[in-house]
Amino acid sequence: MNGPDEWDDHELPSSPGERPRIPSPRTAAEDLGPLPDAQPAPVRDPVQDTGGGPREPEAEPVTELPASVPLPASAPAPPHKVLKSLLGAWALSACSAEETAAVEAHLTDCASCADEALRLRDAVGLLHPADSLDLDPLLRSRVLEGCLGRRPARIPVPEWATPYDAETAKLDALLRDMGEAEWRAPVRLRWFEGERPVERETTVAGVMGHLMAVDGLVATALGLPDPLGTAAPPGTPDPLIRTETFWRTPEGEPNPLALRAPWRDQSYALIRQVSFAGDRVAELAVPYGEFRLALRDSFLDRAFECWVHAGDIAEAVDYPYEAPASGHLHQMVDLAARLLPSALADRRRAGLAAPPQRLVEAGAPGRTLHLEVEGNGGGHWYIALDSPAALGTPERTVAHIALDSAEFCQLAAGHISPEEAAAGQNGERDAIREVLFATASLSRL
Structure with a gap:
């Protein structure tokens, strides 16, 4: 309607004798105040003139409110x-x-x-x-997996580097929304040395400095810049010494918010470098002080430590944090299981474990412990007990340990002691004890 006395063109009758369309509703009488008892006058239909055209309809009478209606108080x-x-x-x-x-x-x-x-x-x-409106930390991995399933990447990330790529992305998502106060939140780091647990308190910023300093070992092995720069300690590249050196440098105590960018840039650079190099660098040795790891295993080690310390940070700021994807977690558990024979040999050299019960030649069968890791990322491994060069076989099994995957990872991270591990145990008690302590000895700052 254009006004109380006018019809719009689409409301005109289309032929003589046809009633016009009902106009749009007008303002309700109730809006002008209480209605009187009298009924409103009916609206007349428009009348056709002798020429066949419609005559303008008369305006509807407006009901006047009687002056006698009392107003509310x-x-x-x-x-x-x-x-x-x-x-x-x-x-x-x-x-x-x-x-x-x-x-x-x-x-x-x-x-x-x-x-x-x-x-x-x-x-x-x-x-x-x-x-919750919080994004799933694994969303990026699932989106990339779906995209790569339709169109493979021109330069794909090696399979052994994908856990590190996923865990650094998850940790970055946790850090993105943290304020300066949360970066200064106290974090309790735990690991296992010899026969006893060790603790050290730092901050979220200190944890990120530690991750960046140890990731620098992988970076220098690939020819990338060392985050410690000229302050890098000479000689043996021990992760603990590098961490303490970084904490003492001016870069170790900046505005905490400034640590996220260099750490993330370094992780991007590592992924990009191995993506271009591919499997040609998979066996490149990365020194960790008293031992070395192949680059493929070093990336799994860094992924595991990134996940563990991200959990430490999430606990400090009271935020939930998800475990790695099943396939990634299986690779990390597999690395720990493969390192156990060497960890047993190191404990024997340090006088922390009994000597082997029998001597075996390299490659010859010896006593074996069956390690069963249940749940997400689990599997079965046969651990050689008498020599790091021996091969574990089911036929030589003298003991069996069953652990949940989360519990096994907590033990390997030094977050629980071997005595606290609620393991299903069967067989030689000494062999079981030595493997549990060797698993805990894999942890470090």
Whole structure:
């Protein structure tokens, strides 16, 4: 409608004798105040003239409120137009108490506004879902996996480097929304030395400095810059010495928020370097002080430590943190199982374990412990007990240990002691004890 006395073109009758279309609703009489007892005058139909064209309809009479209707003692209710404009704020619970009362009183009398209010309330429910809006830390990995399944990457990341890529991305997602106060939150680091657990307290920033300093061992092996620069200690590249050196440098105590960018840039550089080099560098030796790891195993070691320390950070800031994907966790557990014969030999040289019960030649069968890791990422491994060069075989099994994958990883990280490991045990007690302690000895700062 263009006005109370005019018809729009689409409301004109299309032929003589046809009634015109019903016009759009006008302002309700209720909006002008209480209605009188008298009924409103009926609206007359438009009359056709002798020429066949429609005559302009007469305006509907406006019912005047009688002067005798008494006004309420309280303040009058806001007009319909004002109350209708408040429906959005009412649906969001943003109205004042007076406005809320006025709107809800109006909804009992106005059907159109009541319908609109219901629609707005439903829409508000969609804006505030019950589930958390935090992104799943594994979302990036799943999206990349789906994309690469449709179109393989021109330069793919080696399979042995994908756990490190995923765990650094998860940790970066945790760090992204942390403020300076959270970066200074105290973090308790735990590991196992010899026969006893060791603890050290630092901050979230200190943990990230530690990760960056130890990742620097892999970076220098690949020809990338050392994050310690000229402050790098000469001689044996021990991870503990490098960490303490970094903590003492000016870079180790900057604005904590400034640590995230160089650590993430370094992790990107490592992934990019091995993606271009591929399996040609998989067996490149990376020194870790008294031992060395092949580059492929070094990336798994760094992925495991990144996950463990990310869990330490999440615990410090009271934030949930997910375990690695099943395939990635299996690779990390496999690395720990493969390192156990060497860890047993190291403990024997240090006088912390009994000598082997029998001598075996390199490659010859010896006593074997069956390690069964259950749950996500688990599997079965046969650990040679008498020589790091021997091969474990099911036929020579003298003991069996069954551990949950999460419990095995906590033991390998030094977060629980061998006595606390609730393992299913069967067979030679000494062999079981030595393997549990050797697993704990894999941990370090």
